[in-house]
Every structure is written in structure tokens, then in C-alpha cells.
Amino acid sequence: MPCTRCAITTMDPETGARHPDSEPLKTLRSYRLMEGEKMRKVMGTSPRMGLQMSLRSASGGTITLNDPIYVA
Template identity: 40%
Template sequence: MFNIDPVPGLDCGDVAAQWLEKVLKKKARLLYQLTIPSPRRSQEFVEQYPLMKGDDNALYADQFPYMLMTRESVADLEERVNFPLSPQNFRPNILVEGSNKPYDEDDWAYIKIGDAIFRNLSPCSRCIFTTVHYKTGIKEPNMEPLRTLRTYRKTDDSNSPFFGLNLAIEIIGNISEQDFPKCDKFCPL
């Protein structure tokens, strides 16, 4: 977590920790969230993202509960870096296919998938973790795809490019892999 208050959890024990340490080759513990905690964000964070509501909980995520991107945006970036990329480089928990064009998601205010409606809180700023291969854990020596993203997906006041959307749930509902998202730029669906 980055600059966020600690989040309590249930330690899953030494057996789980030993397995994680073997796989990760470093000290680790596995925590489980039993209940939905009270919101864990600073006043500065709330002021920075005014569309956040009091019950938008990220649990163990860095800042936001959901991150969405489209395959079309990943394909566009892949062409620009000229080597294979996977959406997993960016670790979205919602991946959409079939948008009209790359970065179409930038303009979505609300996204309905299945019975759920999500609210766009902000573009997702990307960091050095995007340069670490999701399977091998090896960092890309030439800083791709972050280097390329910085050439066309950043604002003037930040060195962090944007790629994907940070979302919160507006209406809780079930979603499945077969659900096609319906998007609206202005108001809830």
C-alpha cells in the first residue's frame, strides 16, 4: 500500500506463509479480510478524488476497489512498444473487449456490466510495476511499456502515465465473463 492507513486482516498462519515465502523467495504473510472495513483513506485522498463515496472500500488494493481496461487499448500499446504485452502487465480486475476504439474507456462515466453498475473515479496512473513481467517477475530493462506510455498518455503535471480506469461500485450486482458492458458518458444507466 502506498500512503494509505493500515488495513486489519486475519493472518492465515505459518503454513500459508511458508508456501508464499517459498514461491516469492522472501518473507511474506497471507492475510484474509473477514469483514468489510470502514473506509481507509486520508482526507487528502478524499479531496483528490471527489467522486469517492464513504463506502468505496479498496480492502487490500492500493487505492481503488476496481481497475478496468480494454483489450483494444492494450493492443494499441502493444503495437507502439513492438513486443508482446498481456493485460496482466497492468493487473486489471475487469478486462473489457469490444470497445469502439483504443482508450474509449477514458470517456466512460458509468459502466454497467451484468447487474452491476460501476462509477469512474479517475484514470489509473501507472508506475514501475508495469515493467515487471507478470509471470517471471523480471523487470523489463528498457522500462517498457512505461516509457512508451509516458510519450502519449500523461498529463503535463505528472510523470505517471494513465492507462485504464479506477472504478467504484455504484450498484452491486453479479457480472460474468459473457456480459458486454454498457457505458454512458454523462449519467448512471
């Protein structure tokens, strides 16, 4: 499913204060909003950043270096 950017990016890590103009989310919203009315109802006004994925395997499985991984 689509992954959106959270409001924590608007906070200064040194002080914990939020950016007064909600940057960088304000700028990201100008070109990274979810497309389509149905998706915006579900995801709100948070800018889209990528995709959430998870591993579907038997419990206790392990991924190691050079293992083939397939995405469908």
C-alpha cells in the same frame, strides 16, 4: 479520477526482473501522460490508462446480469 499504469508492467512475470529500459512505461509516457501541469503534479509521470470508478449504492447492494447501470 484518472487511473495510471503502475511499474509492475515493467517486470518479466517469469523471472521477476525489470525491463532495463522500463518498457512498456517508457513508450506509454511518450503519448499517455496526464494533461496540464496541475494534474501532472498530482499524478506524476505514470502514463494515464483509464478511469477509476466505484459503485455508489446502499451497503450490501448487489448487481446482477442485465441490471441497468448509469455513469454520471
